[in-house]
Amino acid sequence: MMQFEKIYKGVAEGDFLLLAKAVSQIENNTADAALFLQSLLPQSIPIIGITGPPGAGKSTLINALIATWVHDAKKVAVLTVDPSSPFHQGAILGDRIRMKDWYLHPQVYIRSLASRGHLGGLNSAMLSLTTLMQSVGFDYIIIETVGVGQSEIEIASLADTTVVVLVPDAGDEVQMMKSGLMEIADVFVVNKCDRPNAEIFINHLKQMIRENAPATNLLQVVGTIATEKEGIPELLAVIHTHQLAVHHGEQKKEMLFAKVLQLIAAIKMSQVDRDLVKAKLEEESAKKNFNIFKFAQIFN
Amino acid sequence: MMQFEKIYKGVAEGDFLLLAKAVSQIENNTADAALFLQSLLPQSIPIIGITGPPGAGKSTLINALIATWVHDAKKVAVLTVDPSSPFHQGAILGDRIRMKDWYLHPQVYIRSLASRGHLGGLNSAMLSLTTLMQSVGFDYIIIETVGVGQSEIEIASLADTTVVVLVPDAGDEVQMMKSGLMEIADVFVVNKCDRPNAEIFINHLKQMIRENAPATNLLQVVGTIATEKEGIPELLAVIHTHQLAVHHGEQKKEMLFAKVLQLIAAIKMSQVDRDLVKAKLEEESAKKNFNIFKFAQIFN
Numbered sequence: 001m002m003q004f005e006k007i008y009k010g011v012a013e014g015d016f017l018l019l020a021k022a023v024s025q026i027e028n029n030t031a032d033a034a035l036f037l038q039s040l041l042p043q044s045i046p047i048i049g050i051t052g053p054p055g056a057g058k059s060t061l062i063n064a065l066i067a068t069w070v071h072d073a074k075k076v077a078v079l080t081v082d083p084s085s086p087f088h089q090g091a092i093l094g095d096r097i098r099m100k101d102w103y104l105h106p107q108v109y110i111r112s113l114a115s116r117g118h119l120g121g122l123n124s125a126m127l128s129l130t131t132l133m134q135s136v137g138f139d140y141i142i143i144e145t146v147g148v149g150q151s152e153i154e155i156a157s158l159a160d161t162t163v164v165v166l167v168p169d170a171g172d173e174v175q176m177m178k179s180g181l182m183e184i185a186d187v188f189v190v191n192k193c194d195r196p197n198a199e200i201f202i203n204h205l206k207q208m209i210r211e212n213a214p215a216t217n218l219l220q221v222v223g224t225i226a227t228e229k230e231g232i233p234e235l236l237a238v239i240h241t242h243q244l245a246v247h248h249g250e251q252k253k254e255m256l257f258a259k260v261l262q263l264i265a266a267i268k269m270s271q272v273d274r275d276l277v278k279a280k281l282e283e284e285s286a287k288k289n290f291n292i293f294k295f296a297q298i299f300n
Numbered sequence: 301m302m303q304f305e306k307i308y309k310g311v312a313e314g315d316f317l318l319l320a321k322a323v324s325q326i327e328n329n330t331a332d333a334a335l336f337l338q339s340l341l342p343q344s345i346p347i348i349g350i351t352g353p354p355g356a357g358k359s360t361l362i363n364a365l366i367a368t369w370v371h372d373a374k375k376v377a378v379l380t381v382d383p384s385s386p387f388h389q390g391a392i393l394g395d396r397i398r399m400k401d402w403y404l405h406p407q408v409y410i411r412s413l414a415s416r417g418h419l420g421g422l423n424s425a426m427l428s429l430t431t432l433m434q435s436v437g438f439d440y441i442i443i444e445t446v447g448v449g450q451s452e453i454e455i456a457s458l459a460d461t462t463v464v465v466l467v468p469d470a471g472d473e474v475q476m477m478k479s480g481l482m483e484i485a486d487v488f489v490v491n492k493c494d495r496p497n498a499e500i501f502i503n504h505l506k507q508m509i510r511e512n513a514p515a516t517n518l519l520q521v522v523g524t525i526a527t528e529k530e531g532i533p534e535l536l537a538v539i540h541t542h543q544l545a546v547h548h549g550e551q552k553k554e555m556l557f558a559k560v561l562q563l564i565a566a567i568k569m570s571q572v573d574r575d576l577v578k579a580k581l582e583e584e585s586a587k588k589n590f591n592i593f594k595f596a597q598i599f600n
Contacts, residue, residue: 291343
């Protein structure tokens with residue numbers, strides 16, 4: 001049985017052993033974990049999503065954010081999502097190495113989650129973990145996702161503030177529109193701002209936002225050179241302003257509602273006996289009159 | 301009440317009025333539609349997913365496929381997914397215009413679906429529509445998605461054969477790996493094959509597949525110039541071979557199982573009273589001891 005007080009004390013002391021065990025139980029969706037989650041009283045701790053294409057400098061940016069927070073005596077939890085595909089391993093390993101400075105720091109907890117194989121979905125596992133982190137004494141929570149795909153967009157819905165990191169490259173601008181990044185972004189970071197054309201890129205981006213984003217949207221653009229820690233104070237200020245707006249706005253309610261719906265879906269699906277569905281499907285689909293909609297009703 | 305025989309007869313005669321009405325009811329998730337779907341007896345008609353970045357020539361390729369099938373006296377249903385974001389409208393309109401030759405043809409039914417606003421999810425709406433098309437006398441079903449994102453990857457799971465269309469451009473190759481296209485592709489089409497470097501690009505792609513794709517994967521690469529209808533017979537042959545493999549393999553079972561799980565989830569969520577959840581959430585989340593996991597259990 002997980003003991004909240006011991007986990008909390010561990011985090012306060014920079015010992016993440018019990019926290020890591022709790023995370024594993026939550027990832028494995030144990031009955032203990034479900035009860036434990038229902039006992040948590042999460043605080044209103046910022047959840048900051050950081051996403052964008054590989055090579056944009058997300059890890060370097062996160063490094064810089066961590067450094068600032070650690071310097072201010074804050075505690076940070078970083079949850080990263082690893083695409084489970086074998087095609088991604090190279091990039092991932094690189095990212096992990098870039099964050100290695102913080103792996104053993106007593107104010108920083110870093111955990112990688114596989115993007116697949118979570119009973120009830122990655123999203124519901126991530127919701128559980130962010131709630132845990134919001135309950136055990138962290139001051140900031142970062143969710144980092146690599147690449148541009150399904151998981152990024154879903155996970156963005158868990159963050160209060162979603163930061164999309166880009167580099168000044170004309171191709172990225174087009175790519176962003178394609179992949180729906182503009183819809184999930186609260187803040188755009190244009191990293192590697194010392195590159196030629198950075199200013200043109202930023203101006204293009206701002207113009208695109210003016211023309212396309214709804215007037216109520218708080219979309220901001222910040223230029224950074226993460227390796228030099230340039231632009232980090234500006235980014236923190238923008239995140240802070242966005243957090244204030246979120247916590248006092250209608251958006252917070254909508255987010256909570258979306259999370260609850262996800263959770264209800266995950267609970268309902270966790271009760272479906274997949275083996276039974278598979279066995280019955282094997283049997284029924286061989287029959288001549290098989291209809292998938294009629295079949296699905298059996299498990300209702 | 302929808303009448304199957306009349307819809308079937310309409311399709312046979314090239315009159316899609318009743319079919320279009322049925323599609324609307326299914327999109328709106330009416331009670332009638334649910335019963336109607338349970339009465340269908342879908343045939344084993346190929347569902348071909350076509351995806352890839354904008355500008356790759358998907359619509360031109362689909363035009364060429366339709367032309368071939370129409371010439372062979374076949375009937376084709378094309379379901380396209382429109383990202384609902386205002387940021388995408390320009391591209392979409394262009395796509396629709398490129399397919400306009402076929403909009404009034406009696407052997408071709410084309411329908412655009414918005415990517416959002418489907419009760420129970422786009423995916424379950426798309427599953428319903430493909431099942432309908434498999435039941436009313438079409439010979440081929442195409443699902444076209446624009447861009448690279450969540451919907452593409454989910455919808456790929458509905459197609460028997462997923463064709464990813466690329467252009468010979470070094471950037472795309474990298475982009476493809478990022479966005480997980482290699483995981484969903486059954487066939488790669490390298491379109492605009494008259495461009496310089498096309499051969500190098502194709503060889504790179506083949507090498508990447510050899511090195512990375514599982515040995516059991518049937519991944520194929522076909523070069524086309526869709527505007528000239530070059531490579532279309534080769535593409536059709538590859539699709540046909542893949543269809544045969546799918547229909548006799550384990551993959552078919554896995555796909556059916558995934559579809560059933562999606563459908564069960566959609567059915568369960570359609571029974572959740574969202575207004576009630578919202579009202580209760582408003583009430584409970586204001587309380588001091590609010591816990592989202594405990595709250596979600598109420599609706600179980």
